[in-house]
Structures are given as C-alpha cells and as structure tokens.
Amino acid sequence: MAQSKSAADNGNRESERRRTILRAAIDVFARKGYHGCRIADVAKEAGVAYGLVYHYFKNKDELLETVFDTGWSGFVTRVRAVVEGEGPLSAKVHGVVDVAFEAYRVDPRAVKVLILEIARSPAGSRINRQTAFVDAIRLSSELFIRAKEAGELRADTDPLLSSALLFGAIEMGLTAFVTGLADSRDAQALERAKAQIADTFLHGVLADASPGAESAAWKPEKPSSEKSSTKSKAPKRP
Amino acid sequence: MAQSKSAADNGNRESERRRTILRAAIDVFARKGYHGCRIADVAKEAGVAYGLVYHYFKNKDELLETVFDTGWSGFVTRVRAVVEGEGPLSAKVHGVVDVAFEAYRVDPRAVKVLILEIARSPAGSRINRQTAFVDAIRLSSELFIRAKEAGELRADTDPLLSSALLFGAIEMGLTAFVTGLADSRDAQALERAKAQIADTFLHGVLADASPGAESAAWKPEKPSSEKSSTKSKAPKRP
DNA sequence: CCGCCGGCTGATTGAAGAATCAACCAGTCG
DNA sequence: CGACTGGTTGATTCTTCAATCAGCCGGCGG
Numbered sequence: 251m252a253q254s255k256s257a258a259d260n261g262n263r264e265s266e267r268r269r270t271i272l273r274a275a276i277d278v279f280a281r282k283g284y285h286g287c288r289i290a291d292v293a294k295e296a297g298v299a300y301g302l303v304y305h306y307f308k309n310k311d312e313l314l315e316t317v318f319d320t321g322w323s324g325f326v327t328r329v330r331a332v333v334e335g336e337g338p339l340s341a342k343v344h345g346v347v348d349v350a351f352e353a354y355r356v357d358p359r360a361v362k363v364l365i366l367e368i369a370r371s372p373a374g375s376r377i378n379r380q381t382a383f384v385d386a387i388r389l390s391s392e393l394f395i396r397a398k399e400a401g402e403l404r405a406d407t408d409p410l411l412s413s414a415l416l417f418g419a420i421e422m423g424l425t426a427f428v429t430g431l432a433d434s435r436d437a438q439a440l441e442r443a444k445a446q447i448a449d450t451f452l453h454g455v456l457a458d459a460s461p462g463a464e465s466a467a468w469k470p471e472k473p474s475s476e477k478s479s480t481k482s483k484a485p486k487r488p
Numbered sequence: 489m490a491q492s493k494s495a496a497d498n499g500n501r502e503s504e505r506r507r508t509i510l511r512a513a514i515d516v517f518a519r520k521g522y523h524g525c526r527i528a529d530v531a532k533e534a535g536v537a538y539g540l541v542y543h544y545f546k547n548k549d550e551l552l553e554t555v556f557d558t559g560w561s562g563f564v565t566r567v568r569a570v571v572e573g574e575g576p577l578s579a580k581v582h583g584v585v586d587v588a589f590e591a592y593r594v595d596p597r598a599v600k601v602l603i604l605e606i607a608r609s610p611a612g613s614r615i616n617r618q619t620a621f622v623d624a625i626r627l628s629s630e631l632f633i634r635a636k637e638a639g640e641l642r643a644d645t646d647p648l649l650s651s652a653l654l655f656g657a658i659e660m661g662l663t664a665f666v667t668g669l670a671d672s673r674d675a676q677a678l679e680r681a682k683a684q685i686a687d688t689f690l691h692g693v694l695a696d697a698s699p700g701a702e703s704a705a706w707k708p709e710k711p712s713s714e715k716s717s718t719k720s721k722a723p724k725r726p
Numbered sequence: 727c728c729g730c731c732g733g734c735t736g737a738t739t740g741a742a743g744a745a746t747c748a749a750c751c752a753g754t755c756g
Numbered sequence: 757c758g759a760c761t762g763g764t765t766g767a768t769t770c771t772t773c774a775a776t777c778a779g780c781c782g783g784c785g786g
Contacts, residue, residue, distance in 0.1 A: 267733085267734095285523045288772085288773060288774085289773080289774065289775085290773080290774095293736095298734080298735090299734060299735040299736060300735075300736055300737095300775095301734075301735060301736065301775090301776080301777085302733085302734060302735075304774090304775065304776080305733075305734070309774075309775075310773095310774065310775090383667075384667060384669050387664075387669065404691075406683075406684065406687070407684060407688065408680065408681070408684060410664075410669070410670070411661065411664065411670070411680075411681055411684055411685075412684075412688070414660045414661060414663070414664045414669070415657045415660060415661065415684075415685060415688060417660055418656040418657045418658075418659055418660020418661065418663070419653045419656045419657055419660075420656075421656055421660065422652045422653060422655055422656020422657075422659065422660075423649065423652060423653065423656065425652070425656070426625075426648075426649065426652045429621075429622060431622050431625065431648070431652065432648070432649070442646065442649075443646075443649055445644075446644065446645060446646060446649055446650075446653075447649075447653060449644070449692070450645065450650070450653055450689075450692035450693055451688075451692055452692070453642075453691055453692040453693070454687075454688035454689055454690070454691040454692030454693070455688055455691070455692070505763085505764095526742085526743060526744085527743080527744065527745085528743080536764080536765090537764055537765040537766060538745095538765075538766060538767095539745090539746080539747085539764070539765060539766065540763080540764055540765075542744090542745065542746080543763075543764075547744075547745075548744070548745090
C-alpha cells in the first residue's frame with residue numbers, strides 16, 4: 251500500500267508482513283490442513299524465512315488461533331448484528347445465511363479453514379474452538395427464542411436445536427462448495443443455494459406457511475459496516 | 489466369547505484382539521482426536537503392547553481408515569436400504585434420520601469419530617474420506633430426484649442441495665449432542681431432536697399439501713398476522 | 727563514511743512419537 | 757516332554773518438525 255519510507259511507516263510495514271504471513275497461513279491451512287502442513291510451508295507460501303513466522307507469532311498454534319480470531323470474530327460480530335437488529339425473523343434468517351455466504355464469497359479459503367479446521371476440531375490446545383461454534387449457535391438461538399414467544403414458530407420446535415439446524419444447513423451447504431460437490435465458481439449456484447437454505451429452513455420452522463420471500467425476492471446486501479466497533483473483519487484480500 | 493481352545497478358535501481369537509484394538513482406537517480417537525493421541529494411548533486403552541497394534545494394522549493411518557470403513561460402510565448400507573425401500577418420501581427422510589440417530593445411540597463415540605475426524609478431515613492421506621461423505625449425499629439425493637419428478641417437492645428445490653441440507657441438519661443435530669451442547673443421556677431429548685430434524689426438513693422441502701405421514705399435527709397458537717405481510721426484504725440492519 | 731539498530735534469515739537443535747525387531751512365552755503337536 | 761509356532765512385548769531406532777539463536781543485511785543517524 252503506502253510506499254512512503256517514513257518512520258511512521260515502520261509499524262505499517264511490520265503489520266503488512268504479518269498480514270502476508272497470516273494470509274499464507276490461511277491458504278496453506280486450506281490446502282493441506284493444519285496438521286498436514288509445516289511452518290516451512292507457510293513461510294514458503296508467504297515468501298519469507300522460516301524464522302520470521304516466529305517473529306510475528308509465538309508458535310504454530312497461535313497462528314491458527316489468530317486465523318480463528320480474525321475470521322470467526324468477524325463472522326460472529328456480523329451474525330450478532332443481524333440477530334440484534336430490527337426486522338422479522340425471516341429477514342434475519344436470510345441475513346445470517348447471507349453473512350455466511352458473503353464471507354465465503356469474499357474469502358472461500360478462510361471459510362474453509364474455519365469450517366474444516368476450527369469449528370470441528372476436537373478439543374485442542376488453548377482456545378476453545380468447540381465453544382466458539384457453540385456460542386454462535388447459542389447466539390442465534392435467541393432469535394428463535396424470541397420468535398417462539400411471539401408465536402411465529404411451530405409449537406414443537408426447540409429454539410436451540412432450530413439454531414443448530416440452521417447452522418448445520420448453512421455449513422453443509424458451504425461444505426458442498428468447499429469440497430467441490432458443487433461448483434463454487436458458479437455465482438448463480440451460490441445464490442440459489444443461499445436462497446434454498448434460508449427458504450427451506452424457514453418453511454420448515456415457521457408457524458405460518460409462506461415466508462413470502464421466495465428466492466427471487468431476496469437480494470443480498472453487502473455487510474458494510476457494523477453498528478459499533480468495526481474492527482476485526484473477515485480476512486479480505488486487498 | 490467362546491472360551492474353547494480348539495484350533496478352529498484360533499482365527500477367532502485373532503480377530504478378537506483386532507477388534508479390541510479397533511474398539512480402543514475408536515474410544516481414544518473420540519476422546520483426544522486422531523492427532524491428539526499416540527499409538528501408545530490406543531495400546532494402553534486396549535490393554536495390549538505397543539507393537540501389537542502394528543501387528544494388526546500397517547500404521548496409524550490404516551487404523552483410522554479401518555475405523556472409517558467399519559463405521560461408515562455400515563451407515564451407508566443402512567441409508568441405502570432406506571433410500572431404496574418402499575414408502576413415501578417423508579417416511580424415508582424419517583428413516584435416514586433414524587439410521588443416523590440409532591447409530592449414535594448404539595455407539596456415540598464411533599459416531600463422534602466419524603463426524604469429527606473423518607467426515608470433515610481435510611484432504612488427507614490415501615482414502616477419499618471427503619468422497620465418502622459426498623457419496624452418501626449423492627445417494628440420498630436420488631430420493632429427492634425421484635420425489636421432485638413426482639411433484640412432491642417445492643419447485644425451487646435442488647435435489648442435491650436438499651440432500652446436503654438434510655445431512656447438514658442431521659450432522660449438526662448430532663454434533664449438538666457430541667459436543668455436549670445438548671445432553672445425550674437424555675433419551676427424550678434425542679427423540680425430540682430426531683423428530684424435529686425430520687419434520688423441520690420435511691416442512692421445508694415438501695410441496696405444500698401436507699402428506700399424511702407427517703408427524704403430530706401442530707396447531708399454531710395464533711395466526712401470525714403481521715409477519716406474513718412483511719417481506720423478508722426488510723433491511724437486516726438499519 | 728562508519729557503526730548501530732532492528733527486521734530478517736535459515737542452519738541447528740532436540741523433543742516427540744511413528745515404526746521396527748529381536749527376544750519372549752503360551753500353547754500345541756508329535 | 758521337548759521341539760515348534762506364532763502371537764506378544766517394549767526398548768531401540770529413525771524421522772519429522774516445532775522452535776531457537778547466532779548472526780546477516782540495509783537503512784539511518786551521526
């Protein structure tokens with residue numbers, strides 16, 4: 251970015267290096283998996299020396315953890331914005347699906363790492379990745395708790411499970427693309443999948459029939475800004 | 489098992505040892521994850537010596553692969569039986585869900601390993617674990633292809649994606665128990681989850697007229713009046 | 727022009743653990 | 757009852773990497 255060599259630029263260049271490494275880590279993790287790659291692979295991908303990775307990250311695990319923080323917290327922030335925003339349930343469900351698919355559109359590899367490495371990885375080291383996933387489900391379950399109190403949902407639905415099912419559907423939908431079951435270069439397929447996931451789920455869960463919003467009516471929006479602190483975002487390519 | 493010491497018993501005892509080790513592997517993998525455990529842990533769990541594991545399995549990976557073969561092929565066989573059997577779609581969907589939950593009831597740890605270690609593991613060694621999961625989805629997608637031709641499904645559903653969503657819902661439902669989000673000792677909760685997954689999915693995917701096979705008829709507490717008028721197009725955030 | 731400073735390098739180390747293998751022993755058979 | 761078989765053992769070897777650290781530039785201030 252900035253080409254100036256001023257002293258102030260120093261910190262800039264530092265964090266740029268850091269970002270390069272992080273980016274490389276995401277790519278390599280996505281390609282070979284966390285356990286399937288060496289720090290050397292990450293360094294090579296980033297075009298830096300082996301040891302530099304350790305200059306910016308305490309260890310391999312912190313690298314993954316940072317990938318996690320960066321990507322996941324951004325995702326959760328956006329989901330929270332949707333959940334806590336105004337509007338009917340159907341809009342929010344579409345919103346949650348949108349957030350997930352938008353993240354995928356922006357950076358499929360990062361999403362792949364989140365899904366394949368972090369969300370499902372067995373109880374690991376420091377961070378509680380398991381918990382992270384569970385937290386997101388709990389968060390969006392508030393949606394369904396409120397909706398159920400308002401009588402919007404079928405009587406026999408459990409809010410927590412509903413929330414889990416939504417995420418399950420989203421995740422498996424994305425997995426279909428991540429694993430190549432579906433062609434992720436096909437933008438239309440992505441749109442259709444998005445619509446079908448939200449609609450299927452809504453049809454399944456809503457008390458009254460038509461949620462009205464068939465796929466055609468739904469237009470994706472760019473998650474532009476967060477309510478308060480727009481900070482750590484899903485990794486983006488410049 | 490048979491205590492006789494006849495010669496014919498030999499082969500029996502061999503495979504019994506093997507099964508013991510396999511069983512131990514499942515337990516240890518479920519507890520600490522494939523990468524998080526040593527062969528020594530498996531041996532200890534099985535109550536055998538380190539080296540014996542290598543007498544029955546070529547290496548650590550073959551161990552996991554065998555766990556996979558054993559568990560997954562059984563699952564797929566049952567799913568195939570359901571898919572190729574007679575009956576309405578709704579019964580089959582319930583059947584598939586049943587198969588998954590029954591597997592969990594019978595051997596939760598094995599299911600945990602399948603879900604956490606195998607189905608989602610990144611492109612790893614030889615075996616096509618990725619493919620296996622995809623195959624199951626393809627298999628059950630035939631269900632939806634046929635149902636759609638029969639006009640049983642909403643027009644805008646993609647069979648393959650529907651199948652993926654069903655498995656996604658099942659998997660996340662099970663994950664809720666596997667990770668402790670829900671209490672898996674609570675048999676009722678399992679039953680309820682099972683029913684809700686199948687019903688939610690069916691409601692979401694079936695063409696409107698509810699087929700007789702549907703489970704308990706639910707009653708809306710009140711027709712949600714305003715909700716239906718508000719399109720999902722509503723802004724997901726102000 | 728020199729020498730310092732901090733980002734950067736990559737050979738080196740050593741821990742962890744997968745895989746091996748020579749010895750051991752519990753049965754079995756002649 | 758003694759030779760034999762093959763399942764079983766676990767110390768030993770060998771490999772793989774994560775993590776270290778002793779220095780190398782290259783810019784910058786003096």
